[in-house]
Amino acid sequence: MNFHDDMLERNASFSTTGFKPDLKMMPSTGTIVVGCVDPRVDPANVLGLKLGEAAVIRNVGGRVNNALLETLAVLSVVGAAAGRPGGPRNLVLLQHTDCGIIGCYRHAPAVLAKYLDVESAALDDMAITEPHKAILLDIATLKTRLELPDGLMLSGLVYDVKTGLVETVAAPAPLRTLAD
Template sequence: MIDTDELAERNAGFAGGGSFAGLRLMPSGGLTVVGCVDPRVDPSDVLGLRLGEAAVIRNVGGRVTPATLRTLRMLSEVLRARAGGPRPGDVHYAVLHHTDCGITDLAAFPELLADYFEVPAADLDAKAVADPVAAVRVDVDMLGQGLPAGVFVSGLVYDVATGLIDVVVPPARVAA
């Protein structure tokens, strides 16, 4: 088990490197990634992101839920308060799902999934829980309905066996 002493030691090494100095609240890459909590799928590592390049939101399955949309609205307001907000063309939201995701094991618990997605259990099939490619398309569509016009949205699936991503939905601007 990694304990707090080891975490403090690791943090001292990080702090000594100074890579955090001068970073700003707005991701330098204008990227926000919605990904899964699975420890095999750390978006920063999988996508080769450096500290400060992207904001990362992680949840079970990397799904775009009503809670995810609320979080994105809150982050948008923080950016507006700090910097007047980003220009829409400078913002890219990427949904990152993966193969062999544990969310598929929750199919046996439809009430739990229905609560998570904030939908009736009868509507769960539309969420494509068992198919990461279809799920990415569902979530990119949901993001497109919940984000301002002009931002970019894309969808990726990471293969845990090969380490490679597949661009399922190339970046496209959200229409007005």
């Protein structure tokens, strides 16, 4: 059996054991998780998310870039059109140790710079090799984005691929406070 057939078989099992036809389009926790595409770091598994609890956006490095900001803008419109209920909305950034983005940084910096929407010279300031610092930089970037809703709660986590544990780097806090 090839992997394609294996996936179809798994889906058939899911359709009878895990499928929930009454799930709402909007996440039940009001949460969006941004994580890396690395197959070792699936946010649903790492964070124990249940189907329907959170929307998960994955990109290379789990980093903030223009494509992510555009996705968040579209999701905001989708949510409004779907009659999103009130209440807290959370944006969780999840990055991890031993990220493959480091190899791109070292071997193809121009490719990475284009992906992150910066000049190659700016990559050194983006903490590519330091996920704890990268989380804080990405949160600082998000705080400058006026198109994001003021009531959004931001947090940042780093997953250690050697231990399986997640560390809070930035505790949940409002995107903007009255002092901002």
